Amino acid sequence: MKVGLFVTCLVDAVRPEIGFSTLKLLEGAGYEVVVPESQTCCGQPAYNSGDSRTARELAEKVLREFEGFDYVVLPSGSCGGQIKVQYLELFRDDPDLKARIDRLAGKTYELTDFLVNVAKIADLPSSFAGHVTYHDSCSGLRELGVKQQPRALLAKLPGVQLTEMKDCEQCCGFGGTFSVKYGDISGAIVDEKCRNIQASGADAVVLGDLGCILNIEGRLLRTGDEKTRVLHIAQVLAGDA
Amino acid sequence: MQVQSMHFKVRAGQKLADMRLQKNLKKLSEKFVTARAAAITELDDFEATRDAAVERRNRALAHLDVWLEIFERNASARGAKVLYAETHEEAVRLIVDIAKHHGVRKVTKSKSMVSEEVGLNHAFEAAGIQPVETDLGEYILQINDNEAPSHIIAPVIHKDKEEISDLFAKTHATPRKTEITQLTREAREVLRSHFLSADMGVTGANFLIAETGSATVVTNEGNEGMCTILPPKVHVVLTGIEKVLPTLEDVATLMRLLPRSATGQPISNYFSVLTGPRRAGEEDGPEHMYYVLVDAGRTGLLGGEFQEMLRCIRCGACMNHCPVYQKIGGHAYGWVYPGPMGSVLTPSYVGIENALDLPQAATLCGQCSVVCPVKIPLPDLLRKLREKQWERGLRPWYEKVGVALWAYAALRPSRYSFGSKVAVRVRRWMGGDAKRIRTLPVGAGWTVSRDFPAPSGRTFREMYRERRASGQAGSTRT
Numbered sequence: 001m002k003v004g005l006f007v008t009c010l011v012d013a014v015r016p017e018i019g020f021s022t023l024k025l026l027e028g029a030g031y032e033v034v035v036p037e038s039q040t041c042c043g044q045p046a047y048n049s050g051d052s053r054t055a056r057e058l059a060e061k062v063l064r065e066f067e068g069f070d071y072v073v074l075p076s077g078s079c080g081g082q083i084k085v086q087y088l089e090l091f092r093d094d095p096d097l098k099a100r101i102d103r104l105a106g107k108t109y110e111l112t113d114f115l116v117n118v119a120k121i122a123d124l125p126s127s128f129a130g131h132v133t134y135h136d137s138c139s140g141l142r143e144l145g146v147k148q149q150p151r152a153l154l155a156k157l158p159g160v161q162l163t164e165m166k167d168c169e170q171c172c173g174f175g176g177t178f179s180v181k182y183g184d185i186s187g188a189i190v191d192e193k194c195r196n197i198q199a200s201g202a203d204a205v206v207l208g209d210l211g212c213i214l215n216i217e218g219r220l221l222r223t224g225d226e227k228t229r230v231l232h233i234a235q236v237l238a239g240d241a
Numbered sequence: 242m243q244v245q246s247m248h249f250k251v252r253a254g255q256k257l258a259d260m261r262l263q264k265n266l267k268k269l270s271e272k273f274v275t276a277r278a279a280a281i282t283e284l285d286d287f288e289a290t291r292d293a294a295v296e297r298r299n300r301a302l303a304h305l306d307v308w309l310e311i312f313e314r315n316a317s318a319r320g321a322k323v324l325y326a327e328t329h330e331e332a333v334r335l336i337v338d339i340a341k342h343h344g345v346r347k348v349t350k351s352k353s354m355v356s357e358e359v360g361l362n363h364a365f366e367a368a369g370i371q372p373v374e375t376d377l378g379e380y381i382l383q384i385n386d387n388e389a390p391s392h393i394i395a396p397v398i399h400k401d402k403e404e405i406s407d408l409f410a411k412t413h414a415t416p417r418k419t420e421i422t423q424l425t426r427e428a429r430e431v432l433r434s435h436f437l438s439a440d441m442g443v444t445g446a447n448f449l450i451a452e453t454g455s456a457t458v459v460t461n462e463g464n465e466g467m468c469t470i471l472p473p474k475v476h477v478v479l480t481g482i483e484k485v486l487p488t489l490e491d492v493a494t495l496m497r498l499l500p501r502s503a504t505g506q507p508i509s510n511y512f513s514v515l516t517g518p519r520r521a522g523e524e525d526g527p528e529h530m531y532y533v534l535v536d537a538g539r540t541g542l543l544g545g546e547f548q549e550m551l552r553c554i555r556c557g558a559c560m561n562h563c564p565v566y567q568k569i570g571g572h573a574y575g576w577v578y579p580g581p582m583g584s585v586l587t588p589s590y591v592g593i594e595n596a597l598d599l600p601q602a603a604t605l606c607g608q609c610s611v612v613c614p615v616k617i618p619l620p621d622l623l624r625k626l627r628e629k630q631w632e633r634g635l636r637p638w639y640e641k642v643g644v645a646l647w648a649y650a651a652l653r654p655s656r657y658s659f660g661s662k663v664a665v666r667v668r669r670w671m672g673g674d675a676k677r678i679r680t681l682p683v684g685a686g687w688t689v690s691r692d693f694p695a696p697s698g699r700t701f702r703e704m705y706r707e708r709r710a711s712g713q714a715g716s717t718r719t
Contacts, residue, residue: 007701007702009651009661011701012661012700012701012702013661013664013665013696013700013701014665014694014696014697015696015697016697016699016700016701016704016705017697019701019705020701020704020705035702035705037654037702037706038654039654040650040651040652040654040657041651043651045644045647046644046647046648047624048605048624048627049627049631049636049640049644050624050627050628050629050630050631050632050636051631051644051648052628052631054644054648054652057648057652058648058651058652061652089621138604138605138606138607138608139607142606142607142608142611143607167270169608170564170608171564171604171606171608173564173604174604175603175604175605175606176605178601178602178603178604178605179686179687180684180685180686180687181601181602181686182250182253182565182601182602182686183685183686183687183688183689183690184253184254184257184686184689184690185253185257185565185568185569185602186604186686186690187689187690187691188257188568188690189564189565189568189604190690190691191690213694214693214694215691217694218677218687218691218692218693218694219690219691219692221677221691221692221694222679222690222691222692
C-alpha cells in the first residue's frame with residue numbers, strides 16, 4: 001500500500017525532524033511512503049484569511065499531488081482537518097471536483113489516527129521514557145475526533161507516564177494568523193495553557209500540531225521555562241525525542 | 242446601543258491588563274463550564290435532543306412569516322396587541338408611545354438583550370419615564386451609571402462582590418454589606434417599592450409560542466413575575482421576531498437544553514408562560530399586554546448563508562467556552578452581543594465594516610459549536626464573514642500583500658522551495674545560539690508575549706532529497 005506523506009509547510013520549514021519521524025513510523029508499519037516534491041501548503045492560511053479563491057487553487061494542487069495514493073497521512077490535525085473537512089465545504093458547489101475531493105478526504109488521515117485505525121500498529125520503534133502530558137489540538141480533536149489514538153499509542157511505550165493536565169482540550173491560543181493579529185490575546189491564552197502544563201508535573205508536553213508546539217514552546221521560553229520539553233507525538237513514537 | 246466594535250483591539254488590550262477583571266472572568270469556567278458539563282450528562286441522549294432542537298428551530302425559521310401570523314392571531318384572540326418594529330428606532334417609539342398612552346411614569350424591566358439592542362432605557366429617560374432594571378445583575382449595572390452588560394445571561398460577570406458592596410453602599414446610602422445574602426436582601430428591599438409603584442413592566446421573551454399566542458420567560462430571581470403579574474397595568478414583551486416556535490412541544494424540547502447549556506441547571510428557578518392580559522375573573526396579570534417584535538436586521542439573515550444564526554436561543558454557552566471571551570470579557574466586543582455569537586451577530590446587524598475585528602479575533606478552535614445547543618456552526622460563519630471582508634477589500638493592505646505573496650509562492654513549488662530555504666536560514670541565523678527569536682520584524686504580534694523557536698535551519702525537502710541521494714530514506718521515492 002502506498003502512502004502519500006503530506007509533510008505540511010510548517011514541518012518542512014521549521015521542524016523537518018518531525019517529518020523524518022513520521023516517515024520512520026509509516027515505513028516501520030510496512031507502507032511504501034512517497035513524498036511528492038511539489039507539495040507546499042494545504043491552503044489553510046488563505047482559507048482562514050477569507051481568500052477562498054487561493055484556498056481552492058491550493059486545494060486543487062493538493063488534490064492533483066495526492067489523489068493517486070492509497071492513503072494520505074499528515075503529522076497534523078489542523079492540516080488534516082483542512083483536507084478532510086474544509087475542502088468539502090470549499091467544493092460543495094463544484095460538481096466536477098466534489099467527487100474527487102470526497103475521495104481524497106476519505107483516504108486522508110492524521111498520523112496517530114492512521115497508526116491506530118488503519119495500520120493497527122502493534123510495536124513502536126521507540127524506547128522513549130518520561131513523564132508527559134498530552135495537549136489535544138483543536139482541529140484534530142474537534143474536526144477529526146483524534147483523542148484516544150495518541151493516548152493508545154503512548155500507552156504502548158512502557159517508559160511513558162501520562163498525567164492529564166487541567167483543560168487539556170482547551171485551545172492553546174495559536175489560531176494561525178490570530179497569533180500575530182491579536183498577539184496579546186493569544187499570549188494570554190497560551191499563558192494559561194503553559195501553567196496547566198507545568199501544574200501537571202510532567203517533564204514534557206506531547207501534541208500533534210506544530211503550530212501549537214511553536215506557540216507553547218515560545219511562551220515557555222519567554223517565561224524562562226527551558227526545562228519543560230515540547231514534543232511532537234511523531235518524535236516520541238519514533239524514538240527520536 | 243452605540244456600536245464600539247471598531248475599538249476592539251484597544252479595548253481588548255485594556256481588559257487583558259485589568260487584573261481584577263481577569264480574576265473575575267475565572268468564574269466563567271469555574272461556574273458555567275463545569276456546571277454545564279455535569280448537566281448535559283443528566284439527559285438520556287443529549288445529542289439526539291440537540292438534533293431535535295435544531296430541527297424544531299429550523300422548522301420555525303423556514304416559515305417564519307407563517308408562524309408569526311399564527312402567533313399574532315392567537316395572541317390577539319387572548320387580548321394582547323402584537324406590534325412589529327422594523328428598526329431599533331421604531332421599537333423604541335412604539336414602546337414609549339404605549340407608555341405615554343397609558344400615562345406611565347415608572348417602568349420595571351426584566352432582563353432583555355433586545356432592550357439593550359434598541360436602547361430602551363435611554364429613550365424612556367428622554368421621555369421623562371423612569372426605567373428600573375429588576376434583574377439583580379442589570380440593576381447593578383443601571384446604578385453604576387448605566388454600564389453595559391458584559392454577558393447575555395450573567396450581565397455583571399465582570400464584577401466581584403467587593404465592587405458591588407461599594408456600589409450599594411454609595412447608591413443606597415446604607416452601611417457597607419459584605420455577605421451576598423445581605424446584598425441581595427438590600428436589593429430586594431429597594432426593588433420592592435419600585436415593583437409596587439410601577440405602572441408598566443417590560444420583559445423579553447425566550448420563546449414565543451404560535452399555537453397559544455404566549456411568551457415564555459426564563460429567570461432565576463422571579464423578578465419577571467413581579468414585573469408582569471403584580472400591579473403593573475401594562476406589560477410589554479420586547480423581543481426579536483426570530484424567537485417564535487410553532488408549538489408548546491417545541492418549547493419543551495428547547496427548554497431541556499436552554500438552562501442546562503446556560504447555567505447547568507436542569508430547569509431555571511422560574512419559568513413563566515404568559516398568555517394575554519388579565520381576563521374577567523382572574524386575580525392577577527396586567528390589564529393590557531403588548532408585544533413589540535423587532536426585526537432590525539433579522540430578516541436580512543433569512544434565506545442567506547447566515548440563517549443558521551437565527552436559531553440562537555441566547556444561552557451564552559459559546560461565550561462561556563470561548564478562549565478569547567474568557568480572556569477579554571464581553572465589553573471589548575463593543576456592542577450588545579459578545580463572544581462567538583456576538584461576533585457573527587454584530588457585523589450582521591450593524592454592518593461588516595463597523596466590526597472588522599470580531600470575526601478575525603477568534604482562534605476557530607471550534608469549542609463554541611461543540612457546546613451550542615442548537616448546533617450553530619459558529620466557526621464556519623465567522624470564516625464566511627472573513628470571506629466577505631476579503632471580497633469587499635476591507636482587510637488592511639499589508640495583509641492583502643502578505644497573503645498574495647505567500648499564495649504566489651505556494652502555488653509555484655520551485656520558487657516556494659527556494660524562498661523557504663532562504664527564509665529558514667535567515668530565521669535560524671536570527672535565532673542565534675539560544676535558537677529563539679525574541680523580536681520578529683514581520684509578525685511582531687507573535688513576539689509580544691512569546692519567543693519564536695528558531696527553525697532547524699534546513700527544510701525537510703532538501704534534507705529528504707539528500708538522504709535519498711545517499712540511499713538513507715528506505716524504499717521511498719519522490
